[in-house]
Amino acid sequence: MSLLLKNCRYVLTQDDRRRVLKDTSVYIDGDKIANIGKTEAADEVIDCSEMVLCPGFVNSHTHIGTTMMRGYADDLPFFKWLDKIWEREHRLTEKEIALGAQLACVEMTKSGVTSFVDMYPYEDSTVKKIAASGLRAFLSWPVIDKDKTTQKGAPIKNAERFLKRWKTGTITPLVGPHAIYSCDKELLIKAKKLADKHKTMAHIHVAETRKELADCLAKNKKRVVEYLDSIEFLDKNVLAAHCSWLTKGEIRILSECQTKVAACPVSNAKLGTGGTVPIPEMLQSGVCITLGTDAPISNNSLNMFETMKFCSLLLKNQRWDASIVSAQDVLDFATINGANVLGLDAGSIVEGKLADLVLMDIKKMSMPINNLISNLVYSSSPNIVDSVMVGGRFVMRSGEPIMSSALKEIAQGLSSE
Numbered sequence: 001m002s003l004l005l006k007n008c009r010y011v012l013t014q015d016d017r018r019r020v021l022k023d024t025s026v027y028i029d030g031d032k033i034a035n036i037g038k039t040e041a042a043d044e045v046i047d048c049s050e051m052v053l054c055p056g057f058v059n060s061h062t063h064i065g066t067t068m069m070r071g072y073a074d075d076l077p078f079f080k081w082l083d084k085i086w087e088r089e090h091r092l093t094e095k096e097i098a099l100g101a102q103l104a105c106v107e108m109t110k111s112g113v114t115s116f117v118d119m120y121p122y123e124d125s126t127v128k129k130i131a132a133s134g135l136r137a138f139l140s141w142p143v144i145d146k147d148k149t150t151q152k153g154a155p156i157k158n159a160e161r162f163l164k165r166w167k168t169g170t171i172t173p174l175v176g177p178h179a180i181y182s183c184d185k186e187l188l189i190k191a192k193k194l195a196d197k198h199k200t201m202a203h204i205h206v207a208e209t210r211k212e213l214a215d216c217l218a219k220n221k222k223r224v225v226e227y228l229d230s231i232e233f234l235d236k237n238v239l240a241a242h243c244s245w246l247t248k249g250e251i252r253i254l255s256e257c258q259t260k261v262a263a264c265p266v267s268n269a270k271l272g273t274g275g276t277v278p279i280p281e282m283l284q285s286g287v288c289i290t291l292g293t294d295a296p297i298s299n300n301s302l303n304m305f306e307t308m309k310f311c312s313l314l315l316k317n318q319r320w321d322a323s324i325v326s327a328q329d330v331l332d333f334a335t336i337n338g339a340n341v342l343g344l345d346a347g348s349i350v351e352g353k354l355a356d357l358v359l360m361d362i363k364k365m366s367m368p369i370n371n372l373i374s375n376l377v378y379s380s381s382p383n384i385v386d387s388v389m390v391g392g393r394f395v396m397r398s399g400e401p402i403m404s405s406a407l408k409e410i411a412q413g414l415s416s417e
Contacts, residue, residue, distance in 0.1 A: 003028040003392060004042035008053040009362050010372055011036070014336050014348035018328060020372055026053060028355045031391035036351055050363055051386065052372065055347050056114025056356040057304040058338025061203075061241040061262035061292025064108075064130075065120035067100030068092070070296040078209050078271050085297055090150045098126040100296075102403060105133035107302045109401045111382045114356040114390045115342060117239065117262070117292070119176040119203055121151050121158065124165070131171055133403050134395035136356070138342055139166065140176030140203040143191045148182050156190050163198045170390070172200070172342075174239075179205040180224060181212055185231055192233050201237045201342075207250075208242035209273045225250035234259045239341060241292060244268055244275025251278060255285040260341045263333070265311045266301070267294030279315055280324055290338045291330065308334055308377045327377035355392040360384045 004027050011021040013036075027035035027042060066089070073084040101122070108116055115136035122130070122139060130137050141159040142151075149155050159175050166173045175198075177183045177191035195202040207213055207224040220227045225246060228234050236258035243254075243261045254261065263277040282289055291311060293302045308330045315325045339347025339356075346354040360376075364384045367375055388396040395402050 001030065001392070002034075002040075002042040002044070004040060004045045005048045005051075005053060005357075005359070006039065006045050008048040008051055008359075010052045010369075011349055012052065012054040012331075012372065012376070013350065014055050014332070015350050023049075026349065026357075028389075028392045031354055031393075033349060033351055033353050033355050036349065048359060050361060052360040052362055052365075052376075053349065054112070054358045054360060054376070055335040055339070055349055056358050056388065056390070057112045057334045058290060058342065058344075058347070059108060059113045059116040059293055059302065059304060060239065060290035060338050060341065061264055061294055062104075062116060062118055062302065063120050063295035063297070064101050064104035064116075064118055064302075065092075065097045065122065065126070066295045066297045067104045068096045069100075070300055072297060074300070078273055079211065081271065081298075086148075086150070094123050094125065097122070098129050101126050102129050102133070104296065104302055105130060105135055106401050106403050108304075109133065109135065109388050109396045109403070110385055111302060111304045112358040112360070112385045112388060113302070113304055114346070114358070114388060114395075115338065115344065117174070117203060117342070119178075121155075122162075127166055127171060131169060133401075134170065134390050134393060136170045136172070136342075136344070136390060138172045138174055138201070138203075140174040140201075142176045142178050143187060144178045144182045145184055145187060156187065156194065159191070160194055160198075163194070163200065167198075173198075174201045174203050176203045179208070179212070180216060180227060188228075188233055189231060192238075195237065201239055202233075203239045204241065206240035206243050207245040207275070208268070210245055210275065213245045223247065223250055225253050229253050229257065236260075239290075241294075242268065242273075242275075243277055244273055246278055248278075248281055251281050251285050251287060254282070254287050258288075260288045260290065262290050262292040263311060264292045264294040264299070264307075265314050266307055267292075267298040269310070269314065270300070271298055276314060276318055279311075279329075280319070283329070288337055288341055289333050290341050291333045303382060304334055305377075305381050312377065327371075327374045330377055331373055355389055357389050358385060359387040361386045
């Protein structure tokens, strides 16, 4: 199946030169971008003269299984919030988790997301619903100490079963050791060895709160990243979420280990964790930074436009320097960096790459295009997203996600509670 996106008003290539092309056609053959700039015969031709074509966004950290708990424990100190969330999670039904995952996939699609990284203990029925969304889902099975988990059986064994069961199609299973305060040293090492054995990533919360840092110093005489490095946990196949309470020395360790970071600025601010990811220093050290919304219970939104804008504004204000992080930087975090972290040959509009793309309606932007990147990051919202494709197949077209029928099922499920 071939597709011609004809005469796109703008193409945000995100290539090595970060070119923005005007009035350019993009030809897709199967799941890849085959040609840029030439008009070729195709099975389907779409007039994109009023569209901006952009690489799909990667939401690099969330917990979509908690969607039905949105708003449940707001405005609480972090660890009181966490205790209340874990208590409520124990009572979540598989039906609630599955419905929430469906709703989250629809919400992310409408926000231009083509891939996401999650952490939750999903039953097969829920994974199948996630797969039906068409999004690329990197699902981390949470590994946690037995005295803290709500899982039946040993989480590490559950994780291995999950890895063996779900490496297929658009689903990629990961290992998710939750955090240093919920996994002892032995379990962290086992989780990392399990990820290495199955040649996948380990996805972990790192230095999210000041208490986590203080407790680590008291117990291990080391800061969080220093501790993880001392047990040989960190390497290029680790995705560390948050990383808000770090020193320059820890950033250097992350760089040397090639460990990737998922910054979650909106969630950190809403939960009042007090820390801000030291992105300027990470950029200087060559750390690969991505963006995550975090969970619907900690951010209350899966809006990548909001996350991009807030990431830049938070740092500008904190550092008293409007130039400290640019719109182009955060667009990189949300696209090409996210794809690179996950090993996806995507994230930029380049011939031969996967066609994970978003079409945005320029009429709905309702603004002069003095700087398209700035307009996208600072002035736009999900309402401009018209169509989304993953591997050349539409998962949303003309504002209608393929999972829209799931919204009716969700409504029916809620009304029957």
